[in-house]
Amino acid sequence: QKEVEQDPGPLSVPEGAIVSLNCTYSNSAFQYFMWYRQYSRKGPELLMYTYSSGNKEDGRFTAQVDKSSKYISLFIRDSQPSDSATYLCAMRKNSGNTPLVFGKGTRLSVIA
C-alpha cells in the first residue's frame, strides 16, 4: 500500500460546480497536510496548508483533515475554467527539514 493514495481522475465538471478532491494515507505520523495546484509543465503552487485535524477555508477553497480516518479533502466552490489543473495532496511528519510525500495528483477540467 502506498503511503498516500489519490484518485488520478481525470475529473471533468461544469463551470460553477463544487469540486471534491480526496486523499487517503496510511501513516498516522503525518501531521502537516497541504494541497498544491500544478499547471501543465509548471512547478506546484501551494493552495492550502493545514496542521492536524480540522477545516480551513480560503476564498473558494476549503481543506478538511480527518486524522482519525486518515482522510483529507479539498473542496472548490463555484469552480472556474482557470481552476483546470492537477491537484496534488501532500503531507509530512514533522516541521523543519522533512520532505513532503505526495499523492499522484488528480487532473481536473472545468468546462465553461
Place this chain on the structure above:
Amino acid sequence: GAVVSQHPSRVICKSGTSVKIECRSLDFQATTMFWYRQFPKQSLMLMATSNEGSKATYEQGVEKDKFLINHASLTLSTLTVTSAHPEDSSFYICSAAGERGANVLTFGAGSRLTVL
C-alpha cells in the same frame, strides 16, 4: 512571499552529456533543499535531500553518482545529471522551506530535461 528560482526551465541534450540544474532561494535562506522528479502523469518522487554544507541524502534507488547534488550556500543548490540517457528525461523540481517557518515548502518552476 518566498520564491525559489530554478533554471533552466527546459533543456535538451545528447545522450552521454551532463546537465546542471540550479535552484536559488531569492529572499530567504534555505538550509535544506529537496529534489523531486516527476514523470508524465505521475506524482513527484523525492530523489534526495540536501543540507547546506553537507552531503546529500539520496532515496532508495536513486544513484548518487549519477545525480550529483551540491548545496554549497544557503541560497543555492544544484543538481547535475551526469552521463544523461533517454530514461533520465523527466521534470525535475526543487523545493525549500518557505518564509512561514519550516512547515511550508516552496517549489521552483521545474526543469524539463529531454535526453536525445
